[in-house]
Amino acid sequence: MVKYFVRRAIQAIPVLLGISLITYFILLIAPGGPYARFAQNPRITAAQIEAFAERWGLNDPIPLQYCKWLGVCGQKPFLINALPGGTFQVAGLTIELPGGDNGVLHGDFGYSITDGRPVTEVIGSRIIPTFILAGTAYIIWVAIAFFAGVYAAVKRYTLFDSALTVVNYVGFSLPTFWLGLMLITLLASPPLKWFPVSGMWNARQVPTFGSAEYWTYFGANTIPALYDLGVHLVLPVFTLVLVNIAADSRFIRSAMIDSLNQDFVKTARAKGVSERRVIFRHALRNALLPVVTNIGLEIPFLFTGAIVTETIFSWPGMGRQFIQATENFDYPVLMGILLVTAVIVVVANLLADVAYAIVDPRVQYD
Amino acid sequence: MDPTIRADGGALAPIAPTPVEPAPADFEVSLVSLNQWQIAARRFRRHKLAVFGSVLFLSIVAIAIIMPFFAPFDFYKVPDPVAHCPGAPKSLGSSGCPPSLDHFMGTTGGLQRDVFTVVVNGARLSLIIGVGAALFAAILGAIVGGTAGFFGGWLDNLLMRIVDVLLSLPILFVILVASKFLGGGSWVSIILVFGFLGWPPIARLVRSLFLTLRSEVFVEAARAVGVGSGRIIFRHILPNALSPLIVATTLQVAAVIVTEAFVSFLGFGVDVTQPTWGNALTGAVRFIPLGNWWWPLFPGMAIVLTVLGINFVGDGLRDALDPRSRY
Numbered sequence: 001m002v003k004y005f006v007r008r009a010i011q012a013i014p015v016l017l018g019i020s021l022i023t024y025f026i027l028l029i030a031p032g033g034p035y036a037r038f039a040q041n042p043r044i045t046a047a048q049i050e051a052f053a054e055r056w057g058l059n060d061p062i063p064l065q066y067c068k069w070l071g072v073c074g075q076k077p078f079l080i081n082a083l084p085g086g087t088f089q090v091a092g093l094t095i096e097l098p099g100g101d102n103g104v105l106h107g108d109f110g111y112s113i114t115d116g117r118p119v120t121e122v123i124g125s126r127i128i129p130t131f132i133l134a135g136t137a138y139i140i141w142v143a144i145a146f147f148a149g150v151y152a153a154v155k156r157y158t159l160f161d162s163a164l165t166v167v168n169y170v171g172f173s174l175p176t177f178w179l180g181l182m183l184i185t186l187l188a189s190p191p192l193k194w195f196p197v198s199g200m201w202n203a204r205q206v207p208t209f210g211s212a213e214y215w216t217y218f219g220a221n222t223i224p225a226l227y228d229l230g231v232h233l234v235l236p237v238f239t240l241v242l243v244n245i246a247a248d249s250r251f252i253r254s255a256m257i258d259s260l261n262q263d264f265v266k267t268a269r270a271k272g273v274s275e276r277r278v279i280f281r282h283a284l285r286n287a288l289l290p291v292v293t294n295i296g297l298e299i300p301f302l303f304t305g306a307i308v309t310e311t312i313f314s315w316p317g318m319g320r321q322f323i324q325a326t327e328n329f330d331y332p333v334l335m336g337i338l339l340v341t342a343v344i345v346v347v348a349n350l351l352a353d354v355a356y357a358i359v360d361p362r363v364q365y366d
Numbered sequence: 367m368d369p370t371i372r373a374d375g376g377a378l379a380p381i382a383p384t385p386v387e388p389a390p391a392d393f394e395v396s397l398v399s400l401n402q403w404q405i406a407a408r409r410f411r412r413h414k415l416a417v418f419g420s421v422l423f424l425s426i427v428a429i430a431i432i433m434p435f436f437a438p439f440d441f442y443k444v445p446d447p448v449a450h451c452p453g454a455p456k457s458l459g460s461s462g463c464p465p466s467l468d469h470f471m472g473t474t475g476g477l478q479r480d481v482f483t484v485v486v487n488g489a490r491l492s493l494i495i496g497v498g499a500a501l502f503a504a505i506l507g508a509i510v511g512g513t514a515g516f517f518g519g520w521l522d523n524l525l526m527r528i529v530d531v532l533l534s535l536p537i538l539f540v541i542l543v544a545s546k547f548l549g550g551g552s553w554v555s556i557i558l559v560f561g562f563l564g565w566p567p568i569a570r571l572v573r574s575l576f577l578t579l580r581s582e583v584f585v586e587a588a589r590a591v592g593v594g595s596g597r598i599i600f601r602h603i604l605p606n607a608l609s610p611l612i613v614a615t616t617l618q619v620a621a622v623i624v625t626e627a628f629v630s631f632l633g634f635g636v637d638v639t640q641p642t643w644g645n646a647l648t649g650a651v652r653f654i655p656l657g658n659w660w661w662p663l664f665p666g667m668a669i670v671l672t673v674l675g676i677n678f679v680g681d682g683l684r685d686a687l688d689p690r691s692r693y
Contacts, residue, residue, distance in 0.1 A: 018531040026543060173674040175624045177631055178647065178666035185659045197655060307538055308628060323632065326542050334543070342534050 001357060005350065012346045019342045020104075020335065024066045027331040034058060034113060036329045056113060069110065069335065071103020104339065110332040114325075119336035122321065125210055127303060129200055130317030133310070134302045136233060137240035142295055145245045149252025150287075153260060154279055164249060171246030180239045180312035188235065195235050198314035202228050209316065236313040240306055248298075252291050259287035293356045300344045406609075409686035416682020422675035426668070430489035461656040472660035475653035481661055485668050487641040491553050493672070495560065495642070496623035502561025504615040507568025512607075514569070515576025516599055526573070532566040541625065542634050551637030556629075560622050568614055575607040609687035613680055620676040627669055643669050 028034070034056065038044045053059050057068060067073035103110075109119035152161040188197045196202065200209055206228055207213035218225045259265070260283045268282045269275075307319030314320065318337060325333040400408070410416055461475040471481035514525040544559045579585060580603065588602050623643075629635035630644025638645050646665035653661060 015527070015530050015534055018527075019535055022531070023535070023540070023543070026540075030543075169674065169677065173620070173670050173677055175627055175666065175669055175673070177628045178662070178669065181647065181651070181654065181662045182666065185654050185662055189655050189659070190657045311632065322539060323542070326634070338535070338539060341539070345534055 005354060008350055008353070012350070016339070016342055016346065020070070020339055021066065023338050024069065024331075024335060025062065027329075027334060028062050028065065030329075034329055034331060037114075069103055069332075071105035071108070109336040109339075112325075112330050112333045114328045114330045114333075119332050122333055123318070123336055123340060126316065126318045126321045129209065129315060130310070130319070131302055132229075133233065133236055133315055133317060134240070134306060137237045137244070137306075138298070138302060140237065141241040141244045141248065144241065145248035146252055146291075148245070149249040150256050150284065152249070153253045153256030153287075156257065164253070168246040168250050171243055174243060176239060176243050176306075176308040177312050179243065180236070180309060183235045183239060184312070196232055198312075200229070200232050200316055202232075236306075236309050236315055239309050239312075244298075248295070251294055252287070255290050256283065256287040259283045262286070289356075289360050292359060293352050296352045296355055297348060300341070300348045303340075303344050406686045410682050413682040413685055415678045416686070419675045419678025419682060422671060423679060426489060426672050426675065427493060429486060430493050433486040434490065461653045461658045462661055465660055471664045472658075474649065474661050475656070475658050481646075481664050484641060484646045485643070485665050488643045488646045488665060489668065489672075491636060491640060491642045492623055492626065492644070492669070495553055495557055495626050495636070496619045496672075498557040499560035499564060499622045499626075500615050500618040502557060503564030503618055504568055504611060506561065507565035508572050508611060510565065511569035511572025512576050512599065512604070515573035516580060516595075516603070518577075522573070525569070529566045529569055532563070533570075537563060538625070541629060542632070545629055545634050551635075551640075553636050553640065553642075556626065556636055560626065564618055564622065568611070568618070571610060571614055572607060575610060576603055579603045579606050609683075612687065613684045616676060616680040616683055620673045620680070623669060623676075624673060 035049060035052075038049060038052075057065055060068070064073060109123075111118055112122050148164055152164045155161060184197055186192065188195045201214075206225065207217055260279075262283075264286075265278060265283050268278045273282070303318070306317075307322060309315070310317045310319035311323050322334065322337050324330075325337070462473045462478060462481075463469065465472040469480045469482065471485065473480055474484065510525055510529075514522040541559060541563055544563070545556055585598060585602050588598055593602070626635055626642070627644035627647070630642050631647050633648060635644055636642050638648060643665045647662055650658070650662040650665075
């Protein structure tokens with residue numbers, strides 16, 4: 001079995017290389033390319049654009065650029081910083097350059113072409129808000145879907161079961177972004193105005209999330225800070241929960257029904273085991289098997305975030321960062337996010353297979 | 367049974383045939399044989415949700431085709447705000463008028479367009495993109511999946527690794543990048559982008575169907591009597607793989623409509639001058655805090671009803687096309 005997983009892990013390498021190659025070429029071949037944001041600005045001179053191209057290595061052929069991004073080609077192909085910080089000027093902006101630029105294989109993802117921050121720092125600052133939002137929603141929807149799915153399976157064809165089916169149909173058909181818009185319209189706009197329209201903190205009272213001042217404020221005013229965060233969480237979390245409950249509860253319900261129809265459940269009932277014990281000890285334990293792997297496969301979502309929900313509610317997470325980077329054609333940031341996401345998805349798939357093999361002794365890999 | 371050997375061992379006297387009364391003409395029993403599709407159609411008609419879904423979807427299609435000719439306002443002509451918004455409370459400013467007799471879905475903020483006209487005109491492109499991209503994805507997926515499943519070997523390996531790569535890409539991310547940078551805002555390129563990114567799951571489905579069907583006895587029999595590969599694919603395997611493919615394509619239409627709406631809503635999709643449901647919602651965001659609830663409500667309702675209808679039809683098709691189903 002170990003051999004199987006080693007082989008799977010090795011097979012993941014060409015897949016990841018393929019993903020990065022495709023996305024890199026799409027990004028740099030696209031019309032306008034990294035220069036797109038200068039096109040509308042008449043004050044940018046040809047010399048400035050040339051300096052920009054020189055700094056980011058855009059004059060190289062694209063395969064060479066990809067090779068450098070990867071960290072295989074380049075003047076200093078070992079763990080030495082080719083660009084050990086310094087300042088850089090473009091369009092009247094002074095940009096500080098900390099860290100290295102040696103390519104992904106050396107752990108350097110390069111710099112954002114919009115604000116010059118290292119890509120790792122950009123992604124790092126966005127991952128905690130994403131984790132807070134996605135994590136809260138995930139716990140709530142998995143818990144609700146679990147209990148609703150099991151209950152609907154036990155009380156099949158009752159009013160509750162049909163109600164859950166209706167909720168599922170609606171959940172499948174509601175576009176997430178529109179649900180978010182309607183929640184804002186209903187609960188965050190006049191006349192009700194119960195919740196803030198967007199954002200993660202009240203900028204009038206609370207310092208920027210993640211900054212040193214924020215944590216000082218958080219330490220001094222823990223309760224109001226948590227309340228402020230909670231109020232901002234309600235609508236985006238509700239959106240995510242409603243949309244995601246559908247698929248999960250349907251899956252859990254059918255797994256539980258399958259399990260309840262098995263012969264060992266009939267045997268247990270025939271022996272006179274109490275219904276309660278039949279459901280919880282015999283049926284549920286076996287239904288958990290597929291459910292656990294299925295729920296586990298949703299874990300990458302905790303890091304990649306909900307691009308739609310974050311955009312609608314201006315939540316400062318990974319998804320929104322991606323949209324902003326796309327608008328600015330910030331290809332180093334885009335490549336960073338795409339690669340991190342792809343790695344997380346590949347690893348999660350592998351872990352789900354491992355978990356499945358551990359939980360279910362019948363599963364054999366060769 | 368051999369007529370000479372009788373259980374009672376009795377004489378071989380011929381048994382007089384029981385006279386069969388000729389059936390009267392109006393009782394004549396005619397055996398109508400229903401083919402696979404007629405049976406499926408009958409099952410589909412008995413599936414209440416599916417019938418409801420198809421009525422819903424077909425009426426939306428009909429509205430999309432016919433209504434723009436009868437809609438009271440011209441979508442491409444920007445109306446005069448004063449003339450179209452009589453008696454609006456001044457506090458509302460330019461954020462549109464609520465539903466009234468003149469505009470039963472209200473008017474948009476800013477240009478004061480009739481929301482009903484916007485929704486009806488948006489239906490065309492949204493539906494064309496949904497159906498077009500789903501068909502494109504289905505055809506591409508069937509070709510790739512069928513090739514991989516039927517021929518197997520290194521070709522299968524290569525094609526499935528490509529599918530793996532495309533499926534590992536965060537799909538919404540790629541759609542955004544591709545529609546913004548390759549699309550250029552025309553709806554044809556949006557169909558191509560969505561079609562091209564939608565085929566991998568369908569290819570996987572078709573491949574697995576072909577893999578199973580390839581080793582079925584009837585395929586072996588056909589091969590044994592010398593039927594060529596082309597005929598085996600199109601006459602023996604494909605018809606049996608068609609049902610899941612149809613269901614997957616139907617559900618893909620719904621998925622594309624929702625995703626396209628979001629992509630256009632963000633300004634990455636179809637050019638804003640073209641009416642789609644996603645574009646109809648783009649401008650609404652600014653006016654929501656001013657209390658305009660009708661502008662975001664109605665285009666979204668159109669999406670929800672369409673998608674709900676398609677999902678019902680998809681579920682109905684799944685049940686109707688499955689020979690083991692009880693409908």
